[in-house]
Amino acid sequence: MRQPDSITAAPRITKRGRELLRDPLLNKDTAFSDAERTIFGLHGLLPPWIADLDTQIAQIIVNVRRQATDLDRYVYLESLHDRNETLYYRVLLTHLEELTPIIYTPTVGHACTQFSEIFQRPRGLYLSADQRGQFATILNNWPENDVEVIVVSDGSRILGLGDLGANGMGIPIGKLALYVLAAGLHPQRTLPVLIDVGTNNVALRADPLYLGLRQPRSVSADYAATVDEFMQAAHARWPRALIQFEDFSNDQAFTLLDRYRDQLLCFNDDIQGTGAVTLAGILSALRILDQRLSEQRIVFLGAGAAARGIADSIVAGMMAEDGLTLDAARRRIWTIDSQGLVTVNRTDELSEHKRPFAQDAPPLDDLIAVIHAVQPTILIGVSGQAGSFNETVIRAMQQYCPRPILFPLSNPTSKAECTAAQVDSWTNGAALFASGSPFPPILRTGQLVTPSQCNNLYIFPGVGQGVVSCQSCCVTDGMFYIAARTLAGMVSDAQLAQGRLYPDLTQIRDISLQIAIAVAELAFAENLAGIARPDDLTAFIKARFFEPSYQAYDAV
Numbered sequence: 001m002r003q004p005d006s007i008t009a010a011p012r013i014t015k016r017g018r019e020l021l022r023d024p025l026l027n028k029d030t031a032f033s034d035a036e037r038t039i040f041g042l043h044g045l046l047p048p049w050i051a052d053l054d055t056q057i058a059q060i061i062v063n064v065r066r067q068a069t070d071l072d073r074y075v076y077l078e079s080l081h082d083r084n085e086t087l088y089y090r091v092l093l094t095h096l097e098e099l100t101p102i103i104y105t106p107t108v109g110h111a112c113t114q115f116s117e118i119f120q121r122p123r124g125l126y127l128s129a130d131q132r133g134q135f136a137t138i139l140n141n142w143p144e145n146d147v148e149v150i151v152v153s154d155g156s157r158i159l160g161l162g163d164l165g166a167n168g169m170g171i172p173i174g175k176l177a178l179y180v181l182a183a184g185l186h187p188q189r190t191l192p193v194l195i196d197v198g199t200n201n202v203a204l205r206a207d208p209l210y211l212g213l214r215q216p217r218s219v220s221a222d223y224a225a226t227v228d229e230f231m232q233a234a235h236a237r238w239p240r241a242l243i244q245f246e247d248f249s250n251d252q253a254f255t256l257l258d259r260y261r262d263q264l265l266c267f268n269d270d271i272q273g274t275g276a277v278t279l280a281g282i283l284s285a286l287r288i289l290d291q292r293l294s295e296q297r298i299v300f301l302g303a304g305a306a307a308r309g310i311a312d313s314i315v316a317g318m319m320a321e322d323g324l325t326l327d328a329a330r331r332r333i334w335t336i337d338s339q340g341l342v343t344v345n346r347t348d349e350l351s352e353h354k355r356p357f358a359q360d361a362p363p364l365d366d367l368i369a370v371i372h373a374v375q376p377t378i379l380i381g382v383s384g385q386a387g388s389f390n391e392t393v394i395r396a397m398q399q400y401c402p403r404p405i406l407f408p409l410s411n412p413t414s415k416a417e418c419t420a421a422q423v424d425s426w427t428n429g430a431a432l433f434a435s436g437s438p439f440p441p442i443l444r445t446g447q448l449v450t451p452s453q454c455n456n457l458y459i460f461p462g463v464g465q466g467v468v469s470c471q472s473c474c475v476t477d478g479m480f481y482i483a484a485r486t487l488a489g490m491v492s493d494a495q496l497a498q499g500r501l502y503p504d505l506t507q508i509r510d511i512s513l514q515i516a517i518a519v520a521e522l523a524f525a526e527n528l529a530g531i532a533r534p535d536d537l538t539a540f541i542k543a544r545f546f547e548p549s550y551q552a553y554d555a556v
């Protein structure tokens with residue numbers, strides 16, 4: 001068995017002059033020391049003042065704040081990302097709560113809709129269907145030999161914004177920035193990938209600036225062969241890399257996960273990561289209410305990938321915590337899709353992923369009717385239908401449940417089923433609330449309260465760091481379950497007293513560390529790990545965390 005390896009800094013530099021300044025992983029801009037300027041031929045290429053990292057952060061944040069719009073802030077930060085990664089990550093870590101909504105949801109969604117217009121420099125790998133047969137060669141164009149995490153999308157369901165084709169690349173880029181920020185992956189070891197099989201978005205295909213293939217999406221066998229070629233080529237080039245499927249439409253998401261989960265180190269974030277983060281939030285809410293999971297009646301608006309992932313996690317919780325049978329647990333969950341309540345008697349052909357949660361119940365075609373019939377205690381929105389949790393819906397629910405658990409999880413904010421302020425006002429602060437994208441603080445009884453955010457960002461970085469640190473051969477549902485329990489266990493009584501269902505985002509590095517440790521422990525316990533267990537697992541994983549700070553460089 002291999003011994004664990006550790007990440008060592010590589011401060012011996014071969015590049016000089018402009019080439020060094022143009023390498024975002026090495027560049028320090030004005031922070032190169034006088035000695036480095038001499039060694040690497042930088043005198044004259046930089047203004048004479050030597051700044052430190054703190055001064056650079058102060059300069060960047062002033063510029064971020066004076067941009068006119070959040071999209072401008074995204075563009076500004078991405079140009080920093082392309083110029084100086086150390087500074088980019090240090091700025092983000094210093095201003096995490098302010099800047100996460102820019103590089104991630106909601107602004108990253110807006111950025112994807114405008115991706116062709118705002119495009120400056122390429123980042124990541126684009127693999128298009130017309131290059132089938134050449135993927136292995138193309139992967140060799142990527143300069144890094146030690147990739148640890150790949151986030152791949154085909155752009156077919158970008159947040160709740162639908163098919164954005166190649167412009168969906170903003171999502172793998174944003175997810176991987178979170179891997180670095182939250183779980184200390186080294187940026188050099190991350191790889192965003194966009195598999196371009198065309199787009200069914202006609203407006204995009206007609207847009208002269210569009211960056212992707214101008215053809216309808218490939219279907220069935222062609223599609224499967226394209227993804228398969230990527231999976232095999234990626235595994236051959238980087239055998240230890242984790243592959244995270246992101247924002248695939250549900251006609252592919254389940255098939256891909258089923259096909260690869262036992263063969264390769266991979267998972268689907270929208271199904272599994274979302275399941276874990278939502279279960280954690282529900283467990284927190286139940287601590288406030290002093291209720292059990294198995295007592296809940298749960299209605300989902302939306303019956304797609306996220307709904308199935310969350311429903312399966314809740315079922316696992318009901319079975320593990322309260323001893324319910326699989327069937328009894330599933331019977332406590334009702335799902336609604338665009339055709340109404342998902343029931344066994346539906347005349348349309350139900351997709352495979354919906355069937356386990358089809359209820360033996362009369363047809364009901366709207367949410368209000370389902371609420372009166374089911375009298376739910378928990379309502380989860382994963383429909384991408386903005387405003388569908390309206391006042392009538394919430395008041396109907398409160399007739400049966402004075403403190404409802406309300407999770408409008410659709411992203412970005414423009415697709416949320418309701419807002420935090422609406423719920424606060426309609427329920428007079430009684431609801432336990434979390435949304436997929438962040439909402440601004442609410443004034444409640446003289447105090448500003450930040451609404452909770454239920455987003456898989458609390459889960460995937462820690463799970464990813466956990467599996468790659470111990471070189472696990474696969475990612476199991478048990479790992480997501482333990483991640484959910486770990487996250488829920490990190491919500492303090494003081495946070496619960498404020499109605500907060502998740503730890504603060506500022507704790508994200510510690511959260512991801514604890515999740516990574518728990519996941520790696522499970523991998524060792526279940527003989528899935530590819531290395532011997534280090535004596536001090538915590539110290540081992542901590543030592544892998546990338547700290548964005550400048551190191552002194554030596555010439556080779």
Ligand SMILES: NC(=O)C1=CN([C@@H]2O[C@H](COP(=O)(O)OP(=O)(O)OC[C@H]3O[C@@H](n4cnc5c(N)ncnc54)[C@H](O)[C@@H]3O)[C@@H](O)[C@H]2O)C=CC1
Binds near residue numbers: 383
């Ligand atoms: N907060 C988080 O961490 C996450 C949030 N999401 C969000 O959840 C939403 C859904 O994502 P997926 O499940 O992957 O998409 P999906 O496309 O697989 O599922 C959407 C579901 O909504 C249903 N739907 C559409 N219109 C409807 C209507 N008018 N009434 C009732 N149901 C309707 C569809 O039939 C489908 O079942 C997206 O907005 C996504 O951004 C997804 C993953 C994580």
Ligand SMILES: CC(=O)C(=O)O
Binds near residue numbers: 159270436
């Ligand atoms: C958060 C996320 O993964 C989504 O909305 O798709």
Ligand SMILES: [Mg+2]
Binds near residue numbers: 159246247269270
């Ligand atoms: Mg997603």
